[in-house]
Amino acid sequence: MELRQLEYFVAVAEEQSFTRAAERVHISQSGVSAQIRRLERELGAELFDRSARTATLTVAGKAALEHARAALSAAGAVGQAVSAVTGLISGRLTVGMVNGCTITPLFDALAAFHAAHPGVRLSLLEDNSDRLVESVRDGAVDLALVGTTAPPDGLESWTIVSERLVAAVPPAHPLAARGTVTLRELIDHPLVCMPPGTGLRTLFDQACAAQGLRPVISLAAGAADAIAALAARGLGVAVLSESMASAYRGQLIALPLTDVDAPALLALIWRNNPNPAVRELLHHSRRTFTASDRTRHERQ
Known part of the structure; x- marks a missing residue:
């Protein structure tokens, strides 16, 4: 049993016509009929009464219809869930960085993100911390590395460095x-x-x-x-x-x-409920900054 067979079955049931169903799914009528026949053989029962001018559901067809719709809906939900964090992350991601701050783990995180999601256009903006905080608040910047004395109000944050x-x-x-x-x-x-x-x-x-x-x-x-x-x-x-x-x-x-x-703080900041691209960059950032801290401690 294939998803396309269920799609054709639902289309015929809703259109009550093999011809209109074929137009809806953009294949020939013979193609729709062949796949429905194949599905009926697999199920061991006829799904449509073909004796009338319209295609009407048999008792078996009525029993199968809602399950077929549920299966198609579930398949769509799986696709949406996966695309939210993988190949369909796209668009533009603007990252802010405080002036004069050469933090290589951030660059490593950006490189790892780009390798995983080349469809996202990355922009890097340098500015002072006060302006970057406001840019994150108003949505001009998606995520920023800033120097601060305390986590900014109304934003999510992750402190990278806290020192005197x-x-x-x-x-x-x-x-x-x-x-x-x-x-x-x-x-x-x-x-x-x-x-x-x-x-x-x-x-x-x-x-x-x-x-x-x-x-x-x-x-x-x-x-x-x-x-x-x-x-x-x-x-x-x-x-x-x-x-x-x-x-x-x-x-x-x-x-x-x-x-x-x-202490003086160096922190990553972002808005509440970040989009999938920001979540992915945060994931890579946690890995690279954690690895950097571990390497530094081993050298000490």
Whole structure:
């Protein structure tokens, strides 16, 4: 028994005509008749009374009709469920990333997603975290990697990194031998920091405001590499996260800020009830970020 036989059977039953049923399913009348005869042989009973001008159901045909409709409906549901997560994921997926953030597990996730779903057109947009949050809220961006001080209200989120702020200075800097530093001690020196609208800058500004401090940012740059390079040349004290600063060991010494307890967060954010493409990219992201964390711990 084949689904097409059931489709033809239902068509004849509803049209009460082999001719009209053939037009409906776009094959010849002889083709419909042959498949119905084959189905009747498999079932061991005639489904239609062919003695009249119209094709009317026999008792056996009436008993089979609703089951045939249910089988076709179930087959359609199977197709819809599978297509929601496989080959029929299509269209466009816009991913946001905070400026200057080179996070290779995200790139690995994008590559894995593209290999699995080449029909989806990927777009990558760099911006500051504040604007990316709003872009996700209004639907212009489907998923974004942002720096933040807390998960944004009204959005789903997954925290990738949670770590403290540090001051980073070259070995010859007056603060280098201290081991730790407070905000009040830090703002006596020129500072190099992320621009407004980024998670690190928001956290730093909030911490200073809580103590009534007004830091002067001498230089601002959107990439950790640029901030570290400026600090290494003596142009200011870099304000970075722990992992950012650790990438420049030998050039800079990281000093924990003892009076800043709130962590800097790097998080993936998306709207509630994401579409299948976003769910698939999240699946790949969890795999790549988890593998990256495992590799980092093994190296330590």
